[in-house]
Amino acid sequence: MLMQYFFSFLLLVFTLFKSFTLQAQYAVVRDKDGYVNVREDSAGDARIVDRISNQSLVCVWLNEVNDWSDVSYMKNGKEYSGYIHASRLVAVDSIPGVxxxxxxxxxxxxxxxxxxxxxxxxxxxxxxxxxxxxxxxxxxxxxxxxxxxxxxxxxxxxxxxxxxxxxxxxxxxxxxxxxxxxxxxxxxxxxxxxxxxxxxxxxxxxxxxxxxxxxxxxxxxxxxxxxxxxxxxxxxxx
Incomplete structure (x- = not known):
């Protein structure tokens, strides 16, 4: 019985850890125009607050809304956040050739x-x-x-x-x-x-x-x- 509780506990810990790690991932910008607009909200008509270039690293919160990803990124030594369309992002582990x-x-x-x-x-x-x-x-x-x-x-x-x-x-x-x-x-x-x-x-x-x-x-x-x-x-x- 104790062993059963022990394995149940391990499963719970693993599940919690996995849920944490799956809430965000790292990605790079990939757009045919060479840059992507960062918007204030998750909509194509939302105000543009910034522009970042191709290959920029971003942290993506996996709470995608209408194909828009909530991201954070570094620019000129400071960290910023905003929304980028999901189609303009490639997960680091999915970059061709890595x-x-x-x-x-x-x-x-x-x-x-x-x-x-x-x-x-x-x-x-x-x-x-x-x-x-x-x-x-x-x-x-x-x-x-x-x-x-x-x-x-x-x-x-x-x-x-x-x-x-x-x-x-x-x-x-x-x-x-x-x-x-x-x-x-x-x-x-x-x-x-x-x-x-x-x-x-x-x-x-x-x-x-x-x-x-x-x-x-x-x-x-x-x-x-x-x-x-x-x-x-x-x-x-x-």
Whole structure:
């Protein structure tokens, strides 16, 4: 009987996790005009609030209304949102020619993903509180609002346990390290918990990871790396 309850519990956890991950996905813009209009609402006559170019990375909330997708995207270092017609979007894992980078090494705090001469190395480390400055949301200093002056992911006001040490891309003879600003405050991550897609033709890498935290701290993140530079980072929290 206890075993039956145990398996029922596991099924419930899996179902909840799956429902979270299926509520959003990452995609790129693909339009014959070379760009797509972002609208204020889910209608073709809604006000145009922005325009983003082909191949731009977006996070799509899977609450499609009348073939319009609710999306968030990064532009000039800031995150915006709006509606794009679903026909102008292609899921990252459905981009023609993309390949999945296989995990070839894992040591607990470091994981290596590689295909031929393309290699991504992800390293995490314990979060050391004395190396950071905290902003609290209460006078008792029990709930953390910001770390080093910025919001953080992975915990809902609690002290994180892990953070990124580095993300490095080796593309042939080119070596590229993610700047600290692109990985800071992304906490509660396992190095091996990555899904990495490679578009060799466009020299692009799409790196997606999910935190191992539960409840309000859970999130997913995707970085877009292209020709030696990190171009975008989008996060999603249910």
């Amino acid at each position: 390949k999945l980078l296989k995990k070839t090494k894992h040591t607990g705090t470091t994981a290596v993903f590689q295909h031929d001469s393309i290699k991504v190395t992800i390293a995490v480390k314990p979060f050391v509180a004395k190396e950071h400055k905290f902003t609290y949301s209460d006078k008792a200093h029990t709930s953390i609002a910001k770390i080093d002056g910025k919001p953080y992911k992975g915990k809902d006001g609690e002290m994180p346990g892990t953070e990124f040490k580095s993300i490095e891309v080796q593309w042939g003879k080119m070596r590229s390290v993610f700047p600290a600003s692109w990985i800071m405050n992304m906490c509660e991550i396992r190095a091996s918990a990555a899904t990495i897609y490679v578009d060799e033709k466009k020299q692009r890498i799409y790196l997606e990871m999910s935190s191992f935290s539960d409840g309000a701290g859970w999130y997913t993140v995707m970085w877009l790396w292209e020709k030696g530079e990190v171009k975008s980072r989008l996060t999603w929290t249910p």
